[in-house]
Amino acid sequence: MTLVIENISKKIQQQDVLKNVSFELNTGEIVGLVGRNGSGKTTLFDTIAGELLPDFGRIGLDGLDYIKTIRLHEQLFYVDMPENWLRYYSPRKIKAILKLAYPNFDEQWYDAEIKRFGLNNSKRIRTYSKGMRALFMIIVSFASRAQYVFLDEPLDGLDVLIRDQVKQLIVNQVTSHQTTVLIASHNLVDLDTLVDRVLLLKNHTIDRTFAIEENKNIRKYQLAYSGDALPTFLRDSGTIIAQTGHVVTIVFNDFTEALGIKLAGQDFKFIEELPIGSEDVFRASFAEEAHVWQQELEGTK
Numbered sequence: 001m002t003l004v005i006e007n008i009s010k011k012i013q014q015q016d017v018l019k020n021v022s023f024e025l026n027t028g029e030i031v032g033l034v035g036r037n038g039s040g041k042t043t044l045f046d047t048i049a050g051e052l053l054p055d056f057g058r059i060g061l062d063g064l065d066y067i068k069t070i071r072l073h074e075q076l077f078y079v080d081m082p083e084n085w086l087r088y089y090s091p092r093k094i095k096a097i098l099k100l101a102y103p104n105f106d107e108q109w110y111d112a113e114i115k116r117f118g119l120n121n122s123k124r125i126r127t128y129s130k131g132m133r134a135l136f137m138i139i140v141s142f143a144s145r146a147q148y149v150f151l152d153e154p155l156d157g158l159d160v161l162i163r164d165q166v167k168q169l170i171v172n173q174v175t176s177h178q179t180t181v182l183i184a185s186h187n188l189v190d191l192d193t194l195v196d197r198v199l200l201l202k203n204h205t206i207d208r209t210f211a212i213e214e215n216k217n218i219r220k221y222q223l224a225y226s227g228d229a230l231p232t233f234l235r236d237s238g239t240i241i242a243q244t245g246h247v248v249t250i251v252f253n254d255f256t257e258a259l260g261i262k263l264a265g266q267d268f269k270f271i272e273e274l275p276i277g278s279e280d281v282f283r284a285s286f287a288e289e290a291h292v293w294q295q296e297l298e299g300t301k
């Protein structure tokens, strides 16, 4: 079963928010959605889930139009955070409501997880702490037994110990039920430990899709240069993400063999390749914007 997002475009107040967004989600995949603040992640979730109508484009599931086919809606679980109707009800009441909308709602598992994490079954969700609310959202999402679960910043507000348990819970659920999960998050380090691939939203569309291990053209190095100044070719061909004295960490967005040869020919005190993560790809993807800010800070622009 594949959810097909085809050329979705959406304007809000005459401004383009999404333009020709296309991608597919396959059974049992965990996919990350990343982008700058305000890049349209929540709008994309709302649009796919049918809470906002796209201006153009189509969302297809099983060859049918997802938005127009009401019976397909039990296949997708998403509620916008933090403002949503769930907060007015207790877990017990929410279960009763959701059992009507999601015929496969897993009552037993839901009750067991509420108990396991010590959540109060009778208290309204809005009286929960931020972290407890986030935890509840994850439990209720998977308890729906919808094929597609969309999570917007699911790890936000969770302490380290709960975060580890929640990540484990997500992976276990996907493994045992072949759920497909789309996660929007700014926490790229955590995302790297969860997702199969990442969609990067930039300029209103999916600018690139990447899986960390496949990203051979993006490289990260730490090096210490000799002499007074950093060789200019480094600044020109990479993005400096950290610098302490003569020690620099640099990401090359488009690493070439020629660049490798040039690096090898330099008189560095040391140079070491580091493993890359989504944060590096993210920084490299927005290198121009970061560069302009840096110049503004330094007063050179």
Ligand SMILES: Nc1ncnc2c1ncn2[C@@H]1O[C@H](COP(=O)(O)OP(=O)(O)OP(=O)(O)O)[C@@H](O)[C@H]1O
Pocket (backbone or CB within 6 Å): 012, 013, 017, 035, 036, 037, 038, 039, 040, 041, 042, 043, 044
């Ligand atoms: N109801 C609205 N009225 C006006 N503008 C809106 C509305 N909803 C979203 N927008 C605009 O659409 C753009 C995308 O917002 P959206 O919330 O989808 O971004 P996001 O990627 O989820 O952001 P963040 O990472 O900060 O949560 C922003 O410019 C936002 O101001």
